Amino acid sequence: MNVSSIKIDGSQPIKLSPTRSWRTYLGGKLLDELHGISDPKDSRYPEEWLMSIISTNRNADRQHLKEEGLSKLDLPDRDISLKDLVDKDPVEFLGENHVDKFGKQIGVLVKLIDTAERLIIQTHPDRKQAHELFNSLYGKTECWHFVGGREIGGELPHVYMGFKPGVTRKQWKALFENQDVEGMLNCLHKYYVQPGDTFLIEAGIPHAIGSGCLLVEIQEPSDITIRLEKTSPSGLQIDDFLIHQGLGFEKMFDIFKYDTFTREETLENWQVTPEIVTESEGSKEIELIGYKRTPYFRMTQVEVQTETEVQGEGVFSGLYILSGEATVITGEDHLSVKKGDQLFIPAQVSSFSLINNGNEAVKALRLFGPDVK
Numbered sequence: 001m002n003v004s005s006i007k008i009d010g011s012q013p014i015k016l017s018p019t020r021s022w023r024t025y026l027g028g029k030l031l032d033e034l035h036g037i038s039d040p041k042d043s044r045y046p047e048e049w050l051m052s053i054i055s056t057n058r059n060a061d062r063q064h065l066k067e068e069g070l071s072k073l074d075l076p077d078r079d080i081s082l083k084d085l086v087d088k089d090p091v092e093f094l095g096e097n098h099v100d101k102f103g104k105q106i107g108v109l110v111k112l113i114d115t116a117e118r119l120i121i122q123t124h125p126d127r128k129q130a131h132e133l134f135n136s137l138y139g140k141t142e143c144w145h146f147v148g149g150r151e152i153g154g155e156l157p158h159v160y161m162g163f164k165p166g167v168t169r170k171q172w173k174a175l176f177e178n179q180d181v182e183g184m185l186n187c188l189h190k191y192y193v194q195p196g197d198t199f200l201i202e203a204g205i206p207h208a209i210g211s212g213c214l215l216v217e218i219q220e221p222s223d224i225t226i227r228l229e230k231t232s233p234s235g236l237q238i239d240d241f242l243i244h245q246g247l248g249f250e251k252m253f254d255i256f257k258y259d260t261f262t263r264e265e266t267l268e269n270w271q272v273t274p275e276i277v278t279e280s281e282g283s284k285e286i287e288l289i290g291y292k293r294t295p296y297f298r299m300t301q302v303e304v305q306t307e308t309e310v311q312g313e314g315v316f317s318g319l320y321i322l323s324g325e326a327t328v329i330t331g332e333d334h335l336s337v338k339k340g341d342q343l344f345i346p347a348q349v350s351s352f353s354l355i356n357n358g359n360e361a362v363k364a365l366r367l368f369g370p371d372v373k
Helices: 029-034 082-088 090-094 096-102 127-134 169-177 181-186 240-244 263-270
Strands: 014-016 019-021 047-050 109-114 142-149 158-163 188-192 198-201 207-209 213-219 275-279 283-289 298-304 307-311 317-323 325-330 333-338 342-345 351-356 362-368
Touching: 014 082, 029 109, 082 090, 090 096, 109 317, 142 283, 158 198, 158 263, 169 181, 181 188, 188 263, 198 263, 198 283, 283 307, 298 307, 298 351, 317 333, 325 362, 351 362
Parallel strands: none
Antiparallel strands: 014 342, 019 047, 047 109, 109 213, 142 198, 142 213, 158 188, 158 207, 275 283, 283 298, 298 362, 307 351, 317 342, 317 362, 325 333, 325 351
């Protein structure tokens, strides 16, 4: 897309349209409800991708859909992606320091996920493995922040993560070969989750998001997933490639990290405690995951009762409105936003005001790429 004739620059926030992506699991009803769809339902589109310049994923038979997953600008009658803007002028939109270190890759992917069924047990490569085995710049360390959920089949929202003491590679491989899914789940710690819970899931850690979860996942921009189940909980047959990603059924077990921990140690290792970074009479900002825990991304939550001035910090970011209605003011530009809206904030935006226009607190997630320092 040639954007040279369209007057869009990095001086103000840019509103993006919701972008749904196909997955191997069912969900998405709560995403439909979030956007006011009249007949919300679960489907194979349980994820909304945020500020994404990734145009393909590793789903079998879908590589021909070159723009699936790309974030598009919310403009009537104009088909412009965020990738178009970044490709045209990466320094203007991502910032000079970021481009010097990472080129014109955003270096992060954010997803809003609603699960109607448990996701398949899985893990992801770290950066070294991703480079050596998949010729990828990025592994997939990820962070889950839960913002809602629902009870499904009498089960409350829950997750599985980390090997219990005593689990071995030999045992794990045998369970896979026998497709003993219950046995594999019993090797992992299970935790019930509530809105506000946050977990850092490092590459190589076995995990599965359970049914009924509504969460924001911020991650390295990779879709390389090693799966352990040949049939999804809803009965979808999983292609062999989607299981081993081309490594084969033996080598894929090299991706797992076989450290084992008690239930308490697992929480100590990977549950993240939020920290207030700024607070005033009408607002506060809470760091949910920061560069002290991982250099790959950062996420904060802004809560606004009246109004606040948000500092740009010289880097690009995303803004996702979780609740309320607000006006975003940058210089002379005014932009109305509501629950479910998302913005891309170019690095050139030094600050913007967030004015609460309603009766409830405005809550918004700020989404940052990798550390440029």
